[in-house]
Amino acid sequence: MKKIITSKKAPAPIGPYSHGVLAGNMLFVSGQVGKHPITGELMLADIKTETHQVMKNIQGILAEAGMNFKNVVKTTIFLIDFNDFAAVNEVYSSYFTGDYPARETVQVSKLPLGVNVEISVTAIG
Numbered sequence: 001m002k003k004i005i006t007s008k009k010a011p012a013p014i015g016p017y018s019h020g021v022l023a024g025n026m027l028f029v030s031g032q033v034g035k036h037p038i039t040g041e042l043m044l045a046d047i048k049t050e051t052h053q054v055m056k057n058i059q060g061i062l063a064e065a066g067m068n069f070k071n072v073v074k075t076t077i078f079l080i081d082f083n084d085f086a087a088v089n090e091v092y093s094s095y096f097t098g099d100y101p102a103r104e105t106v107q108v109s110k111l112p113l114g115v116n117v118e119i120s121v122t123a124i125g
Contacts, residue, residue: 009060011035014112019061022125027065031078031120032057033113047084047116051091054119059095062123069095071123077105078118088117 005020010032013019020029034043034050037060043053062068079088085105093100101121111118 005029005061005065007037007060007064009037009063010057011037011040020065022065025125027062027067027071027123027125029058029061029121029123031076031118032061033111033115033118035113035115042113042115044115047087048091050115051088051117051119054117055091055095058119058121062121065123065125067123067125070097070099071125072096072101072121073124074122075101075103076120077103078108078111079105080108080111080116082107084116092119 001024003022004018005022005027007019010019017030020027032054034053036043036053037057043049059069062071077088079085
């Protein structure tokens with residue numbers, strides 16, 4: 001059984017994908033960027049502000065599926081500049097309360113909309 005998850009607390013997808021797909025008790029959340037869901041503004045003032053917006057967007061999608069960050073079992077972080085790793089990690093870790101999910105962080109040459117960070121998650125309900 002597959003259910004499409006869409007949240008008004010995350011920006012509209014910029015391509016042919018869904019915010020999330022619930023398959024059984026597993027939620028696969030598409031990569032989120034630091035775009036404000038209401039204004040559409042890219043929150044690029046600094047990497048911490050951008051990362052907070054990414055995490056808020058993920059939080060909105062999780063909530064739409066009846067989940068929260070405690071349900072997250074796997075994340076992937078894409079960074080343009082690995083020099084931002086510590087700042088991103090500081091913000092990212094503030095959304096979890098221990099029992100951290102599995103994760104990888106990779107540096108990439110380019111991300112959609114010219115952003116600096118994109119994060120995707122997998123959660124289990």
